[in-house]
Amino acid sequence: MNPISLITPPISRSSLEQFVDSPLVEKIYVLHEGLLDLPHPKCVSVPTDGFSSGQGINSVLRKIKTEFAVVLTQALDLELGRTSLARLLQVAKQTGSGIVYSDFHEMKSGTRQQHPTIDYQLGSVRDGFDFGGLIVYSTRAIKKAFHQYGKIAKVRWAGWYDLRLKVSIDHHVMHVPEFLYTKGEKDLRKSGEKQFDYVDPRNLASQKEMEAVFTKHLKNIGAYLKPNFKKVPKSAESYPVEASVIIPVRNREKTVGDAVQSVLSQKADFSFNVIVVDNHSTDQTTKILSELCKKNPSLRQLIPARKDLEIGGCWNEAVMSDHCGRYAIQLDSDDIYSGPDTLQKIVDEFRTGDYAMVIGSYKLVNKELQEIPPGLIDHKEWTPENGRNNALRINGLGAPRAFQTVLLRQDLLPNVSYGEDYAIGLHLSREYRIGRIYEPLYLCRRWEGNTDAALTIEKSNKNDLYKDRVRTMEILARQAMNRGKKN
Numbered sequence: 001m002n003p004i005s006l007i008t009p010p011i012s013r014s015s016l017e018q019f020v021d022s023p024l025v026e027k028i029y030v031l032h033e034g035l036l037d038l039p040h041p042k043c044v045s046v047p048t049d050g051f052s053s054g055q056g057i058n059s060v061l062r063k064i065k066t067e068f069a070v071v072l073t074q075a076l077d078l079e080l081g082r083t084s085l086a087r088l089l090q091v092a093k094q095t096g097s098g099i100v101y102s103d104f105h106e107m108k109s110g111t112r113q114q115h116p117t118i119d120y121q122l123g124s125v126r127d128g129f130d131f132g133g134l135i136v137y138s139t140r141a142i143k144k145a146f147h148q149y150g151k152i153a154k155v156r157w158a159g160w161y162d163l164r165l166k167v168s169i170d171h172h173v174m175h176v177p178e179f180l181y182t183k184g185e186k187d188l189r190k191s192g193e194k195q196f197d198y199v200d201p202r203n204l205a206s207q208k209e210m211e212a213v214f215t216k217h218l219k220n221i222g223a224y225l226k227p228n229f230k231k232v233p234k235s236a237e238s239y240p241v242e243a244s245v246i247i248p249v250r251n252r253e254k255t256v257g258d259a260v261q262s263v264l265s266q267k268a269d270f271s272f273n274v275i276v277v278d279n280h281s282t283d284q285t286t287k288i289l290s291e292l293c294k295k296n297p298s299l300r301q302l303i304p305a306r307k308d309l310e311i312g313g314c315w316n317e318a319v320m321s322d323h324c325g326r327y328a329i330q331l332d333s334d335d336i337y338s339g340p341d342t343l344q345k346i347v348d349e350f351r352t353g354d355y356a357m358v359i360g361s362y363k364l365v366n367k368e369l370q371e372i373p374p375g376l377i378d379h380k381e382w383t384p385e386n387g388r389n390n391a392l393r394i395n396g397l398g399a400p401r402a403f404q405t406v407l408l409r410q411d412l413l414p415n416v417s418y419g420e421d422y423a424i425g426l427h428l429s430r431e432y433r434i435g436r437i438y439e440p441l442y443l444c445r446r447w448e449g450n451t452d453a454a455l456t457i458e459k460s461n462k463n464d465l466y467k468d469r470v471r472t473m474e475i476l477a478r479q480a481m482n483r484g485k486k487n
Helices: 013-019 052-065 084-095 139-149 159-170 201-220 256-264 287-293 313-318 340-350 422-431 457-486
Strands: 005-010 025-032 043-047 070-071 078-080 099-109 111-115 133-137 175-182 243-249 272-278 299-302 325-328 356-365 371-379 401-404 433-446
Touching: 005 013, 013 025, 013 078, 013 313, 025 052, 043 052, 052 159, 070 084, 070 139, 070 256, 084 099, 084 175, 099 159, 111 175, 133 139, 133 159, 133 175, 139 159, 139 175, 159 175, 159 201, 243 256, 243 313, 243 340, 256 287, 272 287, 272 313, 287 299, 313 325, 313 422, 325 340, 340 356, 340 401, 356 422, 401 422, 422 433, 422 457
Parallel strands: 005 025, 005 070, 025 043, 099 175, 243 272, 243 325, 272 299, 356 433
Antiparallel strands: 070 133, 078 175, 099 111, 099 133, 325 401, 356 371, 356 401
16 A cells, blocks of 8 residues: 555654554654654654644645645544554545545543544534544645645634635545544533634634635635625514514423513513423423413413424424514523513614524523623624625524514424524525624523533534534525526
8 A cells, every 4th residue: 555644733752653653654744833853754843833824734735745644633642543544545545535534432531432423514614523633635636626726725723624625625525434543532621611612702813714714615616605685575464562582492390480581571662472382391391381371461382282393393383373473582491581671682683774683692601690601602703794604614603593583484493403593594694684782682501401511422423413414405505596696
């Protein structure tokens, strides 16, 4: 088998020696901020301003003469399986793939655990896609991508992201569902703590780079949308109230009362109601809501006839009911509005512009309503000019979410309990303006039973796979829309 090149950040001597000793490895390029004293003639120190620097990666790729380049994605301990390199190269050669990656084992607290990854698809465009710790690139595919779309941009943090987006346009990205190596875990946080990294102000500069690289990618594949928007259609319907707060719920006896009361305490210059879709709760939730309904005529408790509804399906029940107002506004059953003026602020935002949807900001708190990191989630990465393009790169659009009911009745939410809000947000942003409010409108309570507070790798993978599929469908729809405009 032909030799390969390795590109890596500085790693431990034991990890490096595996590649030094491998007859498959011809040269090892270590990207680092400054020169390194390396232990073997195979190793070459490449000074750069960071491992993901576009300048550094371009410099290394110019030196490589081998058919394949293997990239170690993180500076951590890595133990190769006996035939892992040969297996990855075999797949790359036989399939003609531009990128190959695999499942792996991960050491957690001294225990080796399986870490499966997911298949790559058109919509796998988030910069945090989990390739694991080792990726094989075809140098032929890289050269073709550079010829077609240009070399890696002059970036500090987005170099590898830019490379894989370019290569993935015309070459297959192959996932090998085999556990081929073991790596240490670098990030020990729970899934619910990791998911907000892209809105952390400390990551602003790198996120701006990622957005610029991704926007260029959308242009390359014909899915970029210029900031031209349709007008929201005028509704001929008569609505019972101006706004409805929709709360899907199942078995939230400890929190649903607080959520409902936070809506009933709202002060507004318009009429509103609360529609709680009780999805066949088996605890005291149904009884609690029935008692609240007796005291509050503006509270509507819907118990669907169907028993196959997820959160999106419950939303559809509320939106299509005779109780729904002109605006449908979200509140989860375990959260509360941050003050009595939340609904007023949302409807005022609708009144200021021709918006299909308005998205607010929220603050993360614990069960005692004390703020917890990262605190305010405001999604300021959204801009009127490029927000709907960048929305395809990130994993959520923010909350609380509010919609023009006339549009939701035309295009209902997918009947799922994860990503339903993201899917409809992407869909609406394809044609219409989205309004934003950057102050906290509700308190998101984190506790053990939350949707994504601390997920297993299998559950995280299932969620990521679904959102990638949503992005795939949306990219295809945007490509078709752009082709239609040209015809």
